[in-house]
Amino acid sequence: MFASKEQFKEAFTEKLQTLFGQSLDESSIADKYVALSTLIREIISKRWYRSNQQYSLSKEKQVYYFSMEFLLGRLLGSNLFNLGITEVCRQGLKDLGIELDEVEAVEHDAGLGNGGLGRLAACFLDSMASLQLPGHGTGIRYRHGMFEQKIVDGYQIELPDNWLRDGYVWETRKADRAVTVKFGGTVRLEQQAGRLVAIHENYESVLAVPYDVPVVGANCHTVNTLRLWSAETNHFDFSSFSKGDFLKAVEQKYSLEATSQILYPDDNYPEGKTLRLKQQYFFVSAGLQSIVRRYKRTHGSKPADLARIHKKIAIHINDTHPALAVPELMRILMDEEGLSWDQAWEATRKTISYTNHTILPEALEKWPVEMVKTLLPRMYMIIEELNERFCAALWEKYSGDWERIRAMALVSDGYVHMAHLAVVGSHSVNGVAEVHSNILKNEVLANFNRFYPLRFNNKTNGVTHRRWLAKANPKLAELITEAIGEGWLAQPHELAKLHRYAHDPAFQNRIKFVKQCNKKRLASYIQDKIGLAVDTNSIFDVQAKRIHAYKRQILNALHILDLYNRLKADPGLAIEPRTFIFSGKAATGYYLAKRIIKFINTLAQVINHDPDIDGRIKVVFLENYSVSLAELIIPAADVSEQISTASKEASGTGNMKLMMNGAVTIGTLDGANIEIKDEVGDDNIIIFGLTAEQVLNYYKYGGYNVLDAYHGNSRIKLVVDQLINGFLPVSQDEFDSIHHSLMRTNDEYFVLKDFAGYAAAQAKLNKLYCDQRAWQAMAINNIAFSGRFASDRTVSEYAIGIWKIKPVVIREN
């Protein structure tokens, strides 16, 4: 690559000239970004080509990770990091008077996801490539990704995300690999030469064009592929065109291309729109067609070859969004490749595996039968047949138990139940943290677990420690390497060696210094963005994630209001100065979540400039939470707020990123928080609140009355009343919906039930922070025991336990 920074400088300036015919002085920062990225892409391209060649030659099994979302963020920095050339580039650019960070900031985030689920997929891509696993992503190239959030007058405003405006250097359009996806029309079965053939007529076809993005592994020569499908049409309706109906022709073109225009901005709340179902089938069908085509080239194209497809291909579906992979793979194997039903079924089931991401009942996908039938007639026929066969098998075992059979059917009450389709059509079903997997097995999918006892397993989530620690927090990374060597970069469990330094005062001071630098960096961002000065000696307390009732930003906010009330009543109250930092988007149609944003901003307005408070607490809402903003906020956090209602957060991954960066968690026993506690021990985490079991029991048997919590605690009563009594400088009904969500639904998320425990936990946290030696030891222990939450661990568990794939070492030549 670059033997020296001199060599880099030469290559870079030459690239500027050849691309733009410009000298360094004449070029804009955007030009410099394009030149640098293009240069890096060329290096990657050679490795990419070699990886693809060697994958074909080795004929080893490969995995395809199907996900409707990939929340990649920016790629320049992580590509430089994984190629191991960050420093040579940084120094070379510096000589030329250019700051690498400024160049990196030019890149638009690829925000092709909502939050945790999409970011998990991006972390997995990084880990697969870095573990030298032949694993690729399949998704949608949304023309508009996650909306850009602005806060105006305390309210969320949504702006379209135009991330492709200046082009996207990392993608390569592969027009020659395009495939056709068919929608609508009618299907009839016909006997031809002794077998049933499905004839699909009067359909509408969309051209699916792949755009490939390279996925660069760290410390190896592996470059895998993220294939994103774009809906296009080369066909103009010439019949209407020739009649002079130009508009109709254009209209049809746009309606077909609409399929990949937008990402639905709903996290854990699927919108039941036809367009979304269309998106799902679009990328699943395109992805599978292209995989089968490549498989036939490498492994043979006779039906007997295709019956063995599971020996060379694994397909993983990230949540139920790609669950149509089950009937679509059946269709391809039967209708296009001539396999029998039984052969196709065995191959399909052995190929596909499924991850469940949520047990929130409102988030479980189901599609109206009529919609599936109309949009995807052949899919519906196959689903119906699968359902009949499955129900017959259930009948064998549970004859007479209609109730159970109806509860497990793929199709019932006029809906296709996607989780049931995914469970039945795959050989492995996993949850994403131990508690979540247990709830799946014992509650939500208990019937299925009894029927398929070997199918269920757990794979606790992880995040790539390369992006979230090494790249996002380079000063911390340097300090860690100085202390324990650089082995942790490839073997994250080696971080445990830091435990020895937890009580070393000199090391503690250096950890604190790094945190202080990161806090200053965030403080100046806050100053620039909202014109608020925050105290970098205050505790930086972070809750950054999607705004959702179950994540309970409202609990955090009500506690801040309580703290404010107590400070007003008793100015001598001994508390450490604290900056409460919130960030996160609300789904566009989620009224309550939007009011929560307004409530937080109202608290900021009241508290930040109250002279009685004198800056001892401040409230900040940072707009437009995204991967790049997360990379700025997380390294600066002292405290990680992970306070979801127990049982509701399947795993969480923000909790892991914050832990890795030395933040101490205050949280409930939910999702991966439980495993974080197991790793760091009770002394290095602050736990409060109901357990998942208690919550589930309240739902089942009752026994909680919100009025008891409300009347039983004057502090709670006060803050709840303040929502609607005119105390806040907003119209008196502004927060009716929040009040209603607590008092009129019997506090579905146990906010008031957990309030006292949370306030006590906050008091404990405050006290712990006063002892800086003890606090720094906690911070160091959190970093030290975060190795388990690196996605390298997670992905290797998937590779061994589910996908049965092995690393393929890509040779340099």
Ligand SMILES: *Cc1c(COP(=O)(O)O)cnc(C)c1O
């Ligand atoms: C990690 C991440 C999330 C997920 O955060 P949780 O706290 O697990 O909900 C959401 N959005 C972005 C941008 C992230 O990086």
